[in-house]
Amino acid sequence: MDEPILEIEDLRVTFTGGAKPVRAVDGVDLSLRRGEVVALLGESGSGKSVTLRSVLRLHQENKTKIEGRITAAGIDVMALQGAALADFRGKHVSMIFQEPMLVLDPVYSVGQQIIEAICKHENIAADEARKRVLHLFERVRIPSPERRLAAYPHEMSGGMRQRAMIALALSCHPKILLADEPTTALDATVQVQILLLLRELQRELGLSMIFVTHDISVGVEVADRIAVMYAGRIVEIGSVRDVIRAPRHPYTIGLLSTRAHGGRLTGNRLPAIAGSPPDLANLPPGCAFAPRCGLASSQCAASTPPALSVKEGQIVRCFRVDATAKVSA
């Protein structure tokens, strides 16, 4: 297996801005191979977006403590400063977001913004850059691209804006694409289109991608591997097939069975995970999922479960993997 293009080692992110420090990411290890798509799955507050943003160092420096190592495309991300960091963003690693309206500047046309982004990173003429943007617009299937170059963000529909943002993210040929819930705000019929587009671009351009989502079905649609996060830790990681068909962490098992699907027989209830997600400023000792877990033992409340390899490529942080083997079978 060739060496990973992105390696996150023991990442810890603590927000110190509030009254109490909040440990949003608590020891995440993740490596992304060339041309691979990993879905980072989790609920709000699980630390999935924080992990993603750390790769580009997008957190407010004075209110955040980041520890650990991140190596992307051979670059030590933690050591980057000033201009080098600005150059790194967009050129080696770029990102697409849930809400393009917050990324695109409302007072410039979409074309102008992408041309500017290209000219900032590369020493090329403006009309050369314009040609590239036109090509990108065709690539992300924006109809009548020539005309859309001059359009302002508010003149585009939601799906179109998302395509424009993908074009912006790909404008400087990054090797790694980070996607933060890019389809969450879209309608179902548009979501499929964007997912298919991203999958196609990823395959054709050989991109490596981390795809953050709260929706397992989106993860299944795009990813090679799925990493499930809970309270700042990756609790289970494995190939899509293994995680979906033979999940071994009680949280993953719960998430999969809790989905409403198919018709309901009268009187049926959904198998729900009890309780609510933990308060990150007041995490329980031991496994953070233990208070909601039906299989929890005294050991779970006492110490943090180590990463256990349950199968080639499937790693679970749980003391009760013996019990979950029966449940998931």
Next chain:
Amino acid sequence: MFLATSTKLLEPILHSPGYWRTVWTRFRRDPVAIGAGVVVLALILMAIFAPLIAPQDPYQGMSLRRLRPPGTPGYLLGTDELGRDMLTRLIYGARISLFMGVTPVFVALFLGTTIGVVAGYLGGWTNTILMRTVDVFFAFPSVLLAVAMAGALGAGIGNGLIALTLVFIPPIARVAESVTTGVRTRDFVEAARASGAGAFLIIRKHVLGNVMGPIFVYAMSLIAVSMILASGLSFLGLGVKPPEPDWGLMLNTLRTAMYTQPLLCALPGVMIFITSISFNLLTDGLRSAMDVKS
């Protein structure tokens, strides 16, 4: 019966600290705001207890001891152009100056909030009529408006108060209208409407609690402005009339001594400055303390 109610359900429950409690906790941690608050409190106490603190009579002058510089034995801060003790007059001056600063703002707070909240909550034509009327007053610079109105009504404390109140109604109404419009479209107001409550009840129970904070903070920031405007009116001879001790009026009457006793002339201005900056810092502290995020 849909639900069984039992007396057990009226047992004591755990109460969280309320919003204002949290604001107070945050406010206490802000040293600048606390300092400003102490100064404001001291000024108020000084105004109330002026007769007990002041060393002399504020109206009794000595023509032989006019315009003594600060530090003269027996006259800590010197004497004014009629030989009256400066310290005494500055202490007494706090009474009228604070009164002229605070009263118009509070009257305008009441009237402006009423206009603004009603306009903001009801919207539509009510809003257009009320707010356009307010805008007409808003079109004039506040100093000019105050001077023009005080001039038309005639000099005197009462007329000065009326003029200042009229000056402050439009900006307060504007702020009240804009925050109310923001709250009106929130889901909890919709939910209250969906439970069948009328406009008056919704304003009282759901709107006021959420808009009074920002409006009050804004009004507080106007106290300093009001004091300066009142001083200005007095300086022009449109507000307080001699021999009343008022800081603005004192600035006016002392200006003839500008070149002979500059330090003395500056004293009422220093008082105005200290008071208004304290009110401003206090307001800033309140504003940031009230900006509680969940």
Next chain:
Amino acid sequence: MEPAKASPLLQITGLKKHFPVKTGLFGRPSSSVYAVDDIAFDVHAGETLGIVGESGCGKSTTARLLMGLIPPTAGTVRFDGKIVGSPALPLKEFHRQVQMVFQDSYASLNPRLTVEESIAFGPTVHGVSRREAIARARSLLDRVGLDPIRFAGRFPHELSGGQRQRVNIARALALEPRILLLDEAVSALDKSVEAQVLNLLLDLKDAFGLTYLFISHDLEVVRFMATRVLVMYLGKVAELGPTEALYTKSRHPYTSALLGSLLSMDPDQRTERAPLAGDPPNPIDPPPGCRFHTRCAFAEAVCSLHEPVLHAAGASHAAACHMVPPNGEHSKSGMAMKAVS
């Protein structure tokens, strides 16, 4: 259309809402958003009617119209046969019978009121004493799974999203309504919490004999909750029918496309083609004829000329498509849509 059983609890006829967007000279509107454009449907006691559609289809506007939060441009809502807002049934009385839960659990609670004060507000509006209203609030908190001793005195920002939505449900139930309008009530919740709230809603429905209008963009959740489903597209009713019939034998191409957009959850059966291209069109200038014809794979000349009406397509099942009536001008008229699994 409905079999002649008990008369419907809620009857909506000719409901329209047009929002003026631009005003020309002298304030005359020059164009409008046709948010809800002539819709009619019934809600029967005890059922859960699901309303689905994409953003801009008018489902939330419909909810607000039903609650009387915005005045309709045209149309009537009847509750128990009485016109809402008429002297026979003033809005205030209607609100005792129909309550609503909003999507944003935080924005729909007054941040300055404690949980019990928020819940008790409705009953006090309708003349219940404060003491009794508070008692009712605490009993309801208990009923929605929140310990009154721990939660009644708290403020909304101290609760999690799921707990806040439970409070909102308790608030809606405080007036002892017969109908609950749930406008994307679980959409903002995490999946693990969503299941709890859905179960709670089912329990409450059984316990209090409630009728639900369940508005959502999530087809899976609607399938789980609803007994009948109404599909909306650009302010119009596209299809209406019993849940299973609609999900397995949809008759409107739009419904089929929506169902085709559901992701498979099977890594070996990923979606290969998007069922629809482009975004939903702007409701400011909806296309003439059938509003779906600009995105429809089966569109023919007739579709851009004539607007299809709701046509019966099975027991209690109707769709507004030119392909549904047997002898229409459409070349495929009378043919059933292929079943979508």
